[in-house]
Amino acid sequence: MGYLRHGIADDHDVFEIEMPTNELASNRMNEVRMALYPTFINTSQKLRNPNKKTKLVAWRDFYGDGDFCKEKGFIPYQTYYKAQRSLEKPISEVRTPVGVDVKYHPMESKEERIKYTELENQFYQGVVYRSVNMLEWMMGGPELHTISAFEGDELVGSVMCWQTGAVERLFVIPRWRNKELGKFLITKGFEYHLKNGRMNVETLVNELDEEGKLLLESMGYSFPVKLELFALGIN
Structure with missing residues (x-):
């Protein structure tokens, strides 16, 4: 399953992606992500404001997908603490x-x-x-x-x-x-x-x-x- 959430910012559009996978995909996670990822890109391009910059964001390794995002060119953006x-x-x-x-x-x-x-x-x-x-x-x-x-x-x-x-x-x-x-x-x-x-x-x-x-x-x-x-x- 994949989620795409549209955020709000003054100078750019933000689309948060999540690709949670369960035990049924334990040996096919990257394959699943490769299938989902192009849809995220296409949907973001359709929904984005053409007058703003656009960022696709993902939590590092929240679902064990850190290496996948790194391969796609994601770089550090923000840091949060879970209080x-x-x-x-x-x-x-x-x-x-x-x-x-x-x-x-x-x-x-x-x-x-x-x-x-x-x-x-x-x-x-x-x-x-x-x-x-x-x-x-x-x-x-x-x-x-x-x-x-x-x-x-x-x-x-x-x-x-x-x-x-x-x-x-x-x-x-x-x-x-x-x-x-x-x-x-x-x-x-x-x-x-x-x-x-x-x-x-x-x-x-x-x-x-x-x-x-x-x-x-x-x-x-x-x-x-x-x-x-x-x-x-x-x-």
Whole structure:
């Protein structure tokens, strides 16, 4: 199976590829990838913005395909850390910031999902991306729990939780930063996972996101796993 995901960036198009293979292909992996790869290239060429540069990106060895991507000319592009935390460690109390209402955000209407996606994409560009269609696809899965902060009717911050133990997609609008809203949202994510019997949480953070790493570190995360993202220009 192969996946192609279209990302968002100011100056270029990004297409993330994944080629997961199972035990049935254990001795034919490169053959499978050779069959899938031309379709990725052709589809990217059809979907790309002709006025932008285009990058095809893949996680290095996420599915054991590092050598394949290297042979195709992929080079280092970005580095991420998988931040992890055990919920057996004490969780510091964070007070609810005054002036916001923090609650479960089911996004039941199309209008809510559009507003959420438009705001979220202001803070996540490049390989980490979201469209309304992808959000709706994710909401149809076994579990997606979104916790959001509202100032009146305005969405000012949010975080998502998954059954895998993920606490991710955190964002806070600029005027609500440095008021511990981000910490409070993360804490609510911890509480959600504890309620559902999970004792470990994780998230991805870009190596260059010093502010994000400091926030996660202050919330008890460590960064034991390094993930390399490789890219190939296909203009």
